[in-house]
Amino acid sequence: MTGFGRAEGEAGGVRWVWEAKSVNGRGLDVKLRLPPGFDALEPAVREAAGQRFKRGSVQAGLSLKRAESAAGAKIDHAYIASLIAAGQSYVDRGVAAPPRWDGLLALRGAFVAEDEAEETPETRAALEAALIAGARAALDALDGARKQEGRTLAGVFGAMLDRVEALVAAARAEAGVAPANVTARLKARLDALAPEVQLDAQRFAQEAALIAAKADVAEELERLAAHASEARALIAKPEAAGRRLDFLAQELTREANTLCSKSSELSLTRIGLDLKTVIDQFKEQAANVE
Secondary structure: OOEEEEEEEEEOOEEEEEEEEEEOOOOEEEEEEOOOOOHHHHHHHHHHHHHHOOOEEEEEEEEEEEOHHHOOEEEOHHHHHHHHHHHHHHHHOOOOOOOOHHHHHOOOOOEEEHHHHOOOHHHHHHHHHHHHHHHHHHHHHHHHHHHHHHHHHHHHHHHHHHHHHHHHHHHHHHHHHHHHHHHHHHHHHHHHHOOOOOOOHHHHHHHHHHHHHHOOOHHHHHHHHHHHHHHHHHHHOOOOOHHHHHHHHHHHHHHHHHHHHHOOOHHHHHHHHHHHHHHHHHHHHHOOOO
């Protein structure tokens, strides 16, 4: 199922934005895009996604920006001191000149944002807690969008099942006249092949009954109706039903195939083909829903 969710906020002088989206998928696949240094958020975000979704390819990304009030920077004196100490032996041996202050300040890492320099375990924990809450809010928004799509798809499924049930009813009507048609065709064929032969009425009735039994599709039609009824009940429930609908679509396909293979009437075969078309559409939708 598809959808999009977004949440934003600020904590500890940091502006953050979570964006989450999903596309169709048979299983649940969660992909995260996190800024460097925030990998510790991944288990909590994955758990939150698993609590809300069972299927779909879910992507969530976090963007961070220091608030302007916290955008100041200060020299990282400890880092500068470590660089000077590391190069002192080269200076003592005369193979390098003493470092210049302007050169040291031009190095990457010489400056650090004031809020980063003053970050404590407590402020870091508070920021991470706010980010996890923001991720859950974005996933909730995504969940709401997917549920809205689900309500729309429920109507689509309902229309498909209406069509399946109408075709099953039409197939029952055609199947009801099939035995008489089988008998008539068998009699006409025998008369054409050997018109001078006198048929034994009892033997003819036995053969006609055997052919009609092989072409009987009553069980297939009952199972088609039962599967359609179960699918309708699943759609009406609030629980996730995607995998069970997927299974029912396979069972509907199996019964429609058997109906076509056993059919002795062209009109019944056409109904079976129409059933397969509708069931294929049902199957495509069922493969993606939650």
